[in-house]
Amino acid sequence: MHSFQELVVKFNKGFDTNHFPSSPTSLYEPGEYFLGIGGKRIRPVLCLLGNELFNEIHEDAFHLSNAVELFHNFSLVHDDMMDEASLRRGKATVHTKYDINTALLVGDVMLIRAYEYLQKIQSAHLNKILQLFNTAAKEVCEGQQLDMDYSKKDMVTMEDYIHMITLKTSVLLAASLEMGAIVGGASTANCKHLYEFGKNIGIAFQVQDDYLDAFGDAALFGKEAGGDIKQNKKTFLLIHALEVANQDQKLALTALLKYNGADKVEKVLELFKACCIDTWAESLKAKYLHKAFEHLESIAVTSDRKKPLIELANYLMNRNQ
Amino acid sequence: MHSFQELVVKFNKGFDTNHFPSSPTSLYEPGEYFLGIGGKRIRPVLCLLGNELFNEIHEDAFHLSNAVELFHNFSLVHDDMMDEASLRRGKATVHTKYDINTALLVGDVMLIRAYEYLQKIQSAHLNKILQLFNTAAKEVCEGQQLDMDYSKKDMVTMEDYIHMITLKTSVLLAASLEMGAIVGGASTANCKHLYEFGKNIGIAFQVQDDYLDAFGDAALFGKEAGGDIKQNKKTFLLIHALEVANQDQKLALTALLKYNGADKVEKVLELFKACCIDTWAESLKAKYLHKAFEHLESIAVTSDRKKPLIELANYLMNRNQ
Numbered sequence: 001m002h003s004f005q006e007l008v009v010k011f012n013k014g015f016d017t018n019h020f021p022s023s024p025t026s027l028y029e030p031g032e033y034f035l036g037i038g039g040k041r042i043r044p045v046l047c048l049l050g051n052e053l054f055n056e057i058h059e060d061a062f063h064l065s066n067a068v069e070l071f072h073n074f075s076l077v078h079d080d081m082m083d084e085a086s087l088r089r090g091k092a093t094v095h096t097k098y099d100i101n102t103a104l105l106v107g108d109v110m111l112i113r114a115y116e117y118l119q120k121i122q123s124a125h126l127n128k129i130l131q132l133f134n135t136a137a138k139e140v141c142e143g144q145q146l147d148m149d150y151s152k153k154d155m156v157t158m159e160d161y162i163h164m165i166t167l168k169t170s171v172l173l174a175a176s177l178e179m180g181a182i183v184g185g186a187s188t189a190n191c192k193h194l195y196e197f198g199k200n201i202g203i204a205f206q207v208q209d210d211y212l213d214a215f216g217d218a219a220l221f222g223k224e225a226g227g228d229i230k231q232n233k234k235t236f237l238l239i240h241a242l243e244v245a246n247q248d249q250k251l252a253l254t255a256l257l258k259y260n261g262a263d264k265v266e267k268v269l270e271l272f273k274a275c276c277i278d279t280w281a282e283s284l285k286a287k288y289l290h291k292a293f294e295h296l297e298s299i300a301v302t303s304d305r306k307k308p309l310i311e312l313a314n315y316l317m318n319r320n321q
Numbered sequence: 322m323h324s325f326q327e328l329v330v331k332f333n334k335g336f337d338t339n340h341f342p343s344s345p346t347s348l349y350e351p352g353e354y355f356l357g358i359g360g361k362r363i364r365p366v367l368c369l370l371g372n373e374l375f376n377e378i379h380e381d382a383f384h385l386s387n388a389v390e391l392f393h394n395f396s397l398v399h400d401d402m403m404d405e406a407s408l409r410r411g412k413a414t415v416h417t418k419y420d421i422n423t424a425l426l427v428g429d430v431m432l433i434r435a436y437e438y439l440q441k442i443q444s445a446h447l448n449k450i451l452q453l454f455n456t457a458a459k460e461v462c463e464g465q466q467l468d469m470d471y472s473k474k475d476m477v478t479m480e481d482y483i484h485m486i487t488l489k490t491s492v493l494l495a496a497s498l499e500m501g502a503i504v505g506g507a508s509t510a511n512c513k514h515l516y517e518f519g520k521n522i523g524i525a526f527q528v529q530d531d532y533l534d535a536f537g538d539a540a541l542f543g544k545e546a547g548g549d550i551k552q553n554k555k556t557f558l559l560i561h562a563l564e565v566a567n568q569d570q571k572l573a574l575t576a577l578l579k580y581n582g583a584d585k586v587e588k589v590l591e592l593f594k595a596c597c598i599d600t601w602a603e604s605l606k607a608k609y610l611h612k613a614f615e616h617l618e619s620i621a622v623t624s625d626r627k628k629p630l631i632e633l634a635n636y637l638m639n640r641n642q
Contacts, residue, residue: 024463024466024467024470026466026467026469026470027462027463027466074429078425078426078429081422081425082422082425082426101402101403101469102466102469104399104402104403104425105399105403105462105465105466107429108395108399108428108429108432108462109459109462109463111429111432111433112432112455112458112459112462113459115436115451115455116455116459119448119451119452119455123444123447123448126444126447127440127444130436130440131440134433134436134437134440137433138430138433138434138437141348141426141429141430141433142345142348142430144426145345145347145348145423145426146345146347148347148422148423149345149347
């Protein structure tokens with residue numbers, strides 16, 4: 001058994017290599033660059049955690065982890081293009097350092113490379129894993145499309161937002177765990193509980209992310225505070241505020257969405273607090289965490305095997321407190 | 322046994338359906354739109370031809386055909402973005418009809434959908450097919466990257482051009498045939514000959530395409546004649562002309578590359594003819610066709626089974642004469 005942190009080290013040791021041939025360098029050097037700028041490697045480690053919950057780590061779990069990390073990086077390269085983001089993890093994005101067309105192709109070959117890693121998995125596991133992987137992969141694209149669609153709308157419902165976030169963020173966390181569990185020989189019932197654990201942790205994480213962007217300590221959070229508010233980003237907080245605000249608060253909030261003064265963040269936060277959005281967000285996060293842990297509880301293995309997953313949840317949930 | 326044309330009809334019958342779920346429509350409707358605007362469906366039919374060269378058509382060959390056509394359309398959607406092409410088969414490209422970000426995601430989900438079709442293939446065939454598919458898929462991306470790289474260079478060698486064309490165009494034709502042959506239970510030796518047949522047919526086709534763009538009858542060719550010349554596109558013809566031209570012709574041709582007068586095409590064609598590029602191109606095409614047919618000859622099945630492949634070659638090679 002390994003701790004969450006030990007598995008991060010273990011994964012990184014294997015992943016720290018070239019993932020592409022050397023030629024053409026104009027295509028593969030940018031790919032290696034992006035894979036080399038780091039990242040928390042949460043998803044591939046989830047594959048290892050999913051495996052080790054049930055069994056010793058099988059070589060297939062490493063192939064799977066590589067595939068998942070390649071897939072995640074494919075989606076980041078293409079998302080950065082769509083978002084016109086110039087920085088990722090403090091480094092230049094692929095389309096900024098190279099160009100748009102290169103970034104497009106780098107993303108494409110990363111996705112293909114992900115499938116090459118999947119193909120190394122023993123055939124006994126392969127079919128189920130491919131099915132889960134393909135479904136999650138499509139859902140991540142759907143989530144990104146919905147996110148873009150919603151950014152053009154005046155407002156979206158809470159249900160729509162949770163649906164989008166689930167697709168864009170949670171399903172890959174959930175599928176990473178479940179695919180790892182399949183490698184570990186888990187039963188279907190255990191696989192499903194683990195998937196739901198991952199999915200709910202993912203939503204709780206997003207609630208926290210939205211909360212910290214508004215109420216967090218900028219220095220600890222590592223992002224400019226109030227970034228979402230400045231951009232009128234539809235978040236758990238804004239959507240819920242518009243749902244629960246009284247008539248006056250609603251008018252004030254709607255007016256603030258069109259306002260760009262220096263005190264915009266401060267004024268929106270005041271309104272959020274008046275609507276008790278901060279305490280509501282805490283309880284919403286707790287609700288999803290509770291759901292996640294109920295599913296973890298239902299997995300039929302001894303408690304000691306679940307420790308690394310609890311470490312992971314704590315790592316994700318307390319990282320900025 | 323079916324003729325080439327019968328297989329086109331057979332494939333289209335199965336392919337004429339929705340390939341995506343209905344929601345989110347903002348992602349999947351553009352995908353269905355692009356798949357619906359048609360195309361010659363050469364590559365999926367090659368899968369069926371490869372299968373039927375050795376055996377009755379297996380259901381797996383249709384899954385494979387769908388995968389190959391989805392992959393091809395993924396590459397077209399992304400290539401059109403890179404080339405800033407507004408039309409494809411006379412219809413608006415995805416990024417023109419919708420937007421760049423949608424086109425990016427539509428291409429991505431088409432690639433994922435291709436893998437979903439592959440996954441339906443029986444596991445006995447799956448591993449070998451995935452390996453071939455992944456290799457060809459990466460090579461297509463490499464070819465596209467090299468094509469973009471070369472467009473920024475003053476000139477490229479004939480060897481480099483053939484390498485690029487092979488990756489960008491030929492390997493998918495070759496792999497489609499070989500993957501079909503694997504479904505048909507072909508031996509490794511027969512598979513390799515069939516791959517080489519496809520690869521060489523692909524290069525011959527590109528020689529013809531370059532030739533027709535310069536010397537073809539615009540009305541029959543369906544494209545504006547001399548388009549490549551107007552854009553100074555590096556083609557078999559231009560690369561060879563610069564190789565064989567004498568000092569005076571070389572100076573004249575180099576000057577014409579910087580010239581944009583109305584008679585540019587006419588003047589370049591005169592020079593091409595003076596260098597006998599037209600007859601050279603005919604003989605180059607013949608050389609690759611000969612290579613292709615030598616490999617077809619070497620495939621250990623009775624001659625009558627090879628007829629549909631010869632029909633296909635004739636269709637590709639005489640289509641504009």
